[in-house]
Amino acid sequence: MGIGYACLRALLFRLDPEKAHALALRAARAGGSGLARIVGGREVPGLDREVAGLRFGNPVGLAAGYDKNGIALPFWRALGFGFVEFGTVTPRPQPGNPPPRVWRFGKHKAIGNALGFPSDGASMVASRIRRDKLRGDVVGINLGKNKDTPLTRAAEDYVAALDATRSVADYFTVNVSSPNTPGLRDLQTKAYLEELLGHVVAAAAGTPVFVKLSPDLEERQLKDAIEACASAHAAGLVLVNTTLARPEGVCFEGGLSGRPLAPRAREVLAEARRLTKLPLISVGGIDSPEEARARLLGGASLVQVYTGLIYEGPGLIARILRNLPKGA
Numbered sequence: 001m002g003i004g005y006a007c008l009r010a011l012l013f014r015l016d017p018e019k020a021h022a023l024a025l026r027a028a029r030a031g032g033s034g035l036a037r038i039v040g041g042r043e044v045p046g047l048d049r050e051v052a053g054l055r056f057g058n059p060v061g062l063a064a065g066y067d068k069n070g071i072a073l074p075f076w077r078a079l080g081f082g083f084v085e086f087g088t089v090t091p092r093p094q095p096g097n098p099p100p101r102v103w104r105f106g107k108h109k110a111i112g113n114a115l116g117f118p119s120d121g122a123s124m125v126a127s128r129i130r131r132d133k134l135r136g137d138v139v140g141i142n143l144g145k146n147k148d149t150p151l152t153r154a155a156e157d158y159v160a161a162l163d164a165t166r167s168v169a170d171y172f173t174v175n176v177s178s179p180n181t182p183g184l185r186d187l188q189t190k191a192y193l194e195e196l197l198g199h200v201v202a203a204a205a206g207t208p209v210f211v212k213l214s215p216d217l218e219e220r221q222l223k224d225a226i227e228a229c230a231s232a233h234a235a236g237l238v239l240v241n242t243t244l245a246r247p248e249g250v251c252f253e254g255g256l257s258g259r260p261l262a263p264r265a266r267e268v269l270a271e272a273r274r275l276t277k278l279p280l281i282s283v284g285g286i287d288s289p290e291e292a293r294a295r296l297l298g299g300a301s302l303v304q305v306y307t308g309l310i311y312e313g314p315g316l317i318a319r320i321l322r323n324l325p326k327g328a
């Protein structure tokens with residue numbers, strides 16, 4: 001971490017985590033690409049690749065949840081990300097759970113959240129991204145359901161959010177693994193998932209559909225979920241979302257991200273790699289070039305970063321890009 005970010009982080013960490021996040025996003029929007037280019041990754045040749053029929057300039061993406069509402073695409077591009085996943089978007093706007101709902105666990109380099117999909121709604125998010133998107137940007141839209149939609153009607157929500165964002169999406173991610181929307185994780189069971197993906201993949205009409213799974217699935221559940229994804233023609237998997245597991249001394253209700261998630265994220269990646277040939281996006285506890293490299297060598301086609309950005313700063317992306325194996 002550079003001295004500049006160390007100072008900025010000290011200031012940001014004095015604020016409530018959600019306020020600090022909102023401030024950082026506003027700065028990213030306002031200062032935009034100029035700011036990002038200073039710490040951002042230069043284009044590194046030899047890192048481009050094709051995954052699920054899409055051309056990625058490099059394999060490092062922004063994970064869902066950081067920019068839920070599509071605020072700062074020019075900033076993410078200038079930082080060097082090879083792709084950006086916006087959302088989770090819900091079809092209708094909703095406020096999410098009441099605060100406090102984000103916590104830092106600095107000793108563990110972890111974040112806890114119980115946000116529950118606060119969203120400006122799919123149409124609004126799409127119109128922001130449309131304003132900013134350039135040729136060559138790879139944009140993923142992470143889809144969710146509104147809190148008050150029963151599980152039996154979940155597919156209608158996913159399809160409505162997809163319809164509203166299709167003009168800006170290069171791929172979709174079906175989020176069935178957030179722990180903060182009651183019942184959502186039940187959609188990972190084989191019967192629900194096959195039916196849900198049947199609707200979403202059909203509605204996507206050829207745009208690749210990834211499925212984001214939980215790190216808390218047991219071996220059998222993971223196998224069933226992967227089989228459902230394959231039989232429904234999902235394009236790939238995003239592994240993993242936040243966990244309900246806790247290191248000692250960490251206590252809150254919601255999902256944990258960051259460094260403590262890394263061992264389980266590696267394990268799920270290895271298990272999934274053994275079970276399927278589908279492209280895998282690995283996410284969870286990537287906060288160094290070594291960790292990103294290990295995931296790519298461990299069978300991931302792409303990686304995503306969230307909590308690492310908060311603890312290591314935006315310069316992390318350039319560091320990762322400089323240290324990746326070329327032509328992998």
Ligand SMILES: Cc1cc2nc3c(=O)[nH]c(=O)nc-3n(C[C@H](O)[C@H](O)[C@H](O)COP(=O)(O)O)c2cc1C
Pocket residue numbers: 063064065066068087088102111112113115117142175178212240241242256257258259261283284285286304305306307308
């Ligand atoms: C505050 C916060 C909000 C998140 N929101 C979402 C979300 O809306 N949708 C989603 O699929 N994942 C969401 N995630 C999960 C991340 O995309 C990622 O899967 C997880 O944090 C593990 O990666 P990390 O250890 O690099 O943070 C969120 C994570 C955090 C910390």
